[in-house]
Structure formats: structure tokens, C-alpha cells
Amino acid sequence: MGVVRGAYPSRVSDAAIAARPADAGSQEAARPPRRVVAHCDVDAFYASVELLRRPELAGKPLVVAGTGPRAVVTTASYEARKYGVDSAMPAARARALCPHAIFVPPDFTAYRAKSKEVWDLVRERIEAIQQVGIDEAYLDVTDVEKPLRVLRALVAELREQTGMTMSVGVGPSRLVAKTVSASFKPAAFAALSREDACERFAGASTRILQGVGPKTAERLAAMGITTVGDLQRHEQEVLVQRFGERMGAYLKARSWFYDDSPVQAGGPAKSRSNETTFPQDIADHAELESVLHRLAEGLCATLQRREIKGRNVAIKVRLDDWTTVTRARSLAERTNDLATVMPVVLDLFRVYAPERPVRLLGVRLAAFEEPAQDAPAPLAPPGQLSLGL
DNA sequence: TCTGGGGTCCTAGGACCC
DNA sequence: TCTGGGGTCCTAGGACCC
Numbered sequence: 316m317g318v319v320r321g322a323y324p325s326r327v328s329d330a331a332i333a334a335r336p337a338d339a340g341s342q343e344a345a346r347p348p349r350r351v352v353a354h355c356d357v358d359a360f361y362a363s364v365e366l367l368r369r370p371e372l373a374g375k376p377l378v379v380a381g382t383g384p385r386a387v388v389t390t391a392s393y394e395a396r397k398y399g400v401d402s403a404m405p406a407a408r409a410r411a412l413c414p415h416a417i418f419v420p421p422d423f424t425a426y427r428a429k430s431k432e433v434w435d436l437v438r439e440r441i442e443a444i445q446q447v448g449i450d451e452a453y454l455d456v457t458d459v460e461k462p463l464r465v466l467r468a469l470v471a472e473l474r475e476q477t478g479m480t481m482s483v484g485v486g487p488s489r490l491v492a493k494t495v496s497a498s499f500k501p502a503a504f505a506a507l508s509r510e511d512a513c514e515r516f517a518g519a520s521t522r523i524l525q526g527v528g529p530k531t532a533e534r535l536a537a538m539g540i541t542t543v544g545d546l547q548r549h550e551q552e553v554l555v556q557r558f559g560e561r562m563g564a565y566l567k568a569r570s571w572f573y574d575d576s577p578v579q580a581g582g583p584a585k586s587r588s589n590e591t592t593f594p595q596d597i598a599d600h601a602e603l604e605s606v607l608h609r610l611a612e613g614l615c616a617t618l619q620r621r622e623i624k625g626r627n628v629a630i631k632v633r634l635d636d637w638t639t640v641t642r643a644r645s646l647a648e649r650t651n652d653l654a655t656v657m658p659v660v661l662d663l664f665r666v667y668a669p670e671r672p673v674r675l676l677g678v679r680l681a682a683f684e685e686p687a688q689d690a691p692a693p694l695a696p697p698g699q700l701s702l703g704l
Numbered sequence: 705t706c707t708g709g710g711g712t713c714c715t716a717g718g719a720c721c722c
Numbered sequence: 723t724c725t726g727g728g729g730t731c732c733t734a735g736g737a738c739c740c
Contacts, residue, residue, distance in 0.1 A: 380708095387708050402740085407705050448711090448740040528738045561714085585712075592708060627732090637707080643733060677709090 347575055351462050351485065353454040354492035357433060358480045358501040360450035361390035364429045365419050367478045376416040380406040383594050385674075389421050393501055432477050440469055445578045453489050455578035463506065470504065486512065490574035493525050512572040517544035524569045531566075534558075546570035583683070587623070588631075589614040590677025596635045598672040604661060610678040611653060611660050618651035623683050625649055628659045631677035632669055639675075642667050645682065656680070 357363065361379040366372055376395035380388045386406040398413035409416070430449045438444055443455035456462035463485065470481050484496030485506035494512060498519075499505050507515060516523060521543055522532045538557065540546050547570045555563030568574070589610045597603055607630065618624065629643035642663040650656060660678055 383708090385706090385708075389708085403707080405706060405708095408707095411705060451740070526738075530737060559715085581712090586710090588710065590709060629733095639735080641734060645732065675708090 349457070350455065350487055351457045351459070352487065352489050352492045352578060353456055353462070353466055354484045354489065354496045355437065355452050355454060356482045356484075356496050356500060357450040358482055359390055359392050360430075360479070361421060361426055362392040362395075363479055364426055365422075366392070367429075368425075372417055376400070376413050378406070378409050378413070378416045378418050379421050380409060380418055382406075382420055385592055385594060391416075429477065429479070433473060433479055433481075436473060436476060437469065440465065443578055445580050453492065453578045456485075467504065486572075488572065488574035489576055489578065490525060490569065491572050494523055494572070498523065509572045513543075513547065516572075517542065517547065519543050521546055521570075526565065526569055531558075535566075543570050584623075585683065586625070586679055586681035587614060587618060588677055588679035589617070590631060590675060592633075592675045593673070596672035596674045600668070603669075603673055603676060604664065606676050607660050607664060607678060608657060610676060611657050614678050614680060615651050615653040615656055618680060624651045625680035625683050627680065627682035628656055628663070629679040629681065630660055630663045630667075631675070631679065632664075632667065632673055633675035634669060635672040635674055637674075640667060640669075643679075649683070651680070 362377045365377060365379060374394065375392075376398065377392040378388055378395050378400055379390045380386050384407070388400060388402055388404045388406055388409050390402060391400040391409070395409075395413055395416050398416070400409045400413050400416065406418070410418070426449060433450075434444070434446055434452060437452065437454070441454045441456060441459070444452050445454075446452045454466075456465065459465050466483050466485070470483060473479055473481050480502050482496045482500035482503035483505075484492045484494065484499065484503060486492040486495055487509050491507055491509055491512045494516060495505050495507050496503050498516070519542060520532070521527045521535050521540065522529075524543065524546075527535070534557065535541070535546065538549075538553070540549055546566060549567075549570075551563060551567045554566050557563070558566060591606065591610065593606075597606070626647075626649045627643055627645050629641055631639065631641050633639045644659055644663060646655075646659065656678075
């Protein structure tokens with residue numbers, strides 16, 4: 316049952332989506348081709364997986380969260396969200412807000428398995444897919460005939476075969492598609508043009524724009540810009556002054572929902588890390604060093620399993636006052652060997668030698684690529700290029 | 705009853721080379 | 723002797739996303 320959620324638009328037609336600007340004799344060759352992009356987002360993914368396993372919990376507020384004193388909420392069911400519980404909130408606060416909620420520790424193995432089920436099925440239908448995390452993906456359905464019909468069928472099939480409910484937003488860009496699905500979920504199915512999005516979301520907080528996080532929203536608010544409409548009306552010059560050339564232009568473009576970023580599958584990972592937050596801060600360096608050993612061991616095991624080696628070793632230290640420090644060193648050779656990595660980790664830690672209690676430690680390996688051996692040839696021999704004139 | 709873990713990208717400054 | 727300007731590589735911090 317492809318229910319249209321969110322008040323707008325009550326019905327979108329494939330004909331309207333397919334309509335393209337007349338490109339007859341196109342003098343305006345610069346106009347980018349019109350695209351149709353969908354953003355697909357599984358509703359309350361972790362909580363939904365838990366509900367499948369325990370159907371007796373259906374309709375009850377469910378919170379997936381760790382158990383430690385510093386745990387945060389990973390996902391809350393929509394019943395729990397009614398009480399103000401939301402992702403990334405400290406679990407203790409969630410408990411205070413909704414004491415009768417059922418709290419379940421996360422089971423990432425199960426979520427990964429269900430995620431594979433979901434996206435394998437989507438991939439069978441749609442070629443151009445960019446998965447983002449475990450429960451989201453962008454689809455480029457420009458070349459799909461009757462894209463909305465196909466997407467509706469996909470949503471129905473997904474529900475039938477996997478038990479998951481997917482929200483879908485459609486638009487001419489990833490930005491519009493994402494904003495639509497996020498605004499109308501759960502069980503969203505809606506499409507908006509760029510112009511519609513500009514109108515529809517003009518009164519909404521700047522935070523709904525992907526790319527505007529808490530810090531940027533705060534800086535904007537200090538300038539009197541709290542809504543997307545405020546941002547639309549603001550001089551780009553002023554934005555550029557405050558945020559720099561690039562970010563200023565980016566913010567202005569976002570407010571008018573201009574976005575030409577392509578839907579493209581991400582390449583191989585660029586870094587891997589392993590980090591942990593302690594239930595209580597640790598001041599003892601010997602104890603901290605043994606944690607580093609455990610983290611490096613786990614990281615190296617992962618890299619060995621995946622047959623990846625890195626040249627850049629880094630540690631991360633978060634102090635009790637929340638200051639976060641990173642220290643990194645590049646090696647001559649790529650490695651995933653604990654006997655090579657660990658002395659570097661220890662040296663970085665001992666040179667930094669935190670003077671306050673530590674709440675988090677992390678170890679990271681990066682620079683996986685073979686140093687570019689097939690780099691493009693220089694335009695001219697270096698000798699000629701160098702001191703020209 | 706403060707703030708997880710795993711990532712990506714951007715910026716800025718310094719070293720070094722030509 | 724002093725001058726100018728790029729490149730690249732590297733480190734550190736920060737914002738953002740799921």
C-alpha cells in the first residue's frame with residue numbers, strides 16, 4: 316500500500332517528473348541535463364529490525380541504545396520519538412523522558428545482514444545507486460521509465476520481502492531528494508521540483524539543509540539567519556565574508572536547492588579506526604597504553620582480514636574536558652602489522668603524554684593507496700617548468 | 705541526567721623543492 | 723645578496739554525516 320505521507324504533494328505524476336525543458340536547437344548549451352534523483356531511507360532501521368525479531372513489541376516505544384553510563388541512543392521507534400527521544404541522545408536522558416520504553420542493546424551483525432538484504436534487492440532494480448551508511452541510499456532514476464511507478468513498486472516489494480518500510484524523496488538533485496524524504500518520513504513518498512522545495516521549505520530551519528550542522532546553524536543564527544528563506548534573501552557577499560569564498564557560495568546555493576553533486580558509488584575506504592569511550596575517565600598511563608594495544612590489535616586484525624595496508628598511523632585522545640587531540644605519523648612503508656604499528660602508537664602517545672584524565676582513546680590507519688605510480692605525466696619536464704622567465 | 709563509533713572532506717600552516 | 727612564486731607532502735583541528 317503505497318500511502319502518500321506528508322501533505323504535499325498529494326499525488327505526483329510520472330508525466331510531471333518526466334517533463335523536460337525543450338532542448339530544441341539549444342542555444343543554452345550550458346544548462347545541465349535534468350536529473351531525477353531519489354533518496355531512500357529505511358524508517359527507524361535498527362528499531363525496525365528488532366521489532367521483526369520481537370513482534371510482541373509492536374506499537375510500544377522501543378529504544379536501541381548501549382548499556383554503559385555514557386551510552387547514546389542509536390535509534391528510537393516512532394512511538395518513543397513521541398516522548399522526545401531521538402538519535403544521539405544520551406541513553407540516560409532517553410530513560411528519563413520515556414521510562415516505560417523498552418531498551419535494547421544494538422546488534423550490528425543483525426543490522427548489517429538486514430541491510431544487505433534490503434540494498435541487494437534495490438540493486439536488482441536500479442543500477443545507479445550510492446549507498447550512504449547502513450540504511451540510506453541515493454538512486455539516479457533519470458533514465459528509468461516511469462520512475463515513480465518503479466519506486467512505488469520497489470517500496471511495496473521491500474516491505475513484503477524484508478519487512479522494512481522505506482521513505483522515498485524524489486527531486487532533481489540529491490539535496491532536494493534528501494530534504495523531501497527527511498521531512499515527510501516515516502513512510503514518505505513524495506516528489507518536489509527545485510522551485511517547489513524553495514517555497515515549501517522557506518520557513519524551515521537552516522538545519523534541514525544537508526551540510527548545515529549545529530555549528531554553522533549557530534553562526535548563521537548569530538547573523539539573524541534562522542530559516543532557509545532568511546538564507547535565500549541574504550547577500551552572498553556577506554556570507555562569503557563570514558564563511559569564506561567556498562562555504563559562502565555553498566550556503567547560498569543550498570538555500571535555493573541548487574546541487575549538481577552526482578549519484579556515485581563511493582570508492583574503497585580511505586581510513587579505518589578503532590576507538591572507545593571509557594565508562595569513567597582514566598588517568599593512569601600504563602592502563603591507557605594497554606587500551607591502545609587492544610585497539611591497535613583489533614584494527615590490525617580488521618585490516619589483515621580485508622587485506623588493506625596503510626602508511627599513516629594516528630592516535631586520538633579525548634580528555635575529560637572534551638578537548639580532542641590527534642597525533643599522526645607517516646611511515647616509509649604501508650603496513651597492517653601490529654609489531655610495526657604498536658611502537659608508533661606508543662611513541663605518539665608518550666610524546667603527547669596527556670596531563671588530564673582521558674575519556675576516549677582511538678587508533679587509526681590511513682593512506683591505503685599505493686603512492687601514485689601511474690600519476691599523469693607532468694606538462695613539461697621539471698627542469699623546464701621550474702624557473703620559467 | 706551531558707555528549708558513541710566509524711567515517712569523509714576542508715582549511716591552514718610549515719617543510720622542502722625548483 | 724635578496725627577491726618571488728608555485729607545487730607537493732605532511733600534520734592538526736574542525737565540521738559534518740549516518
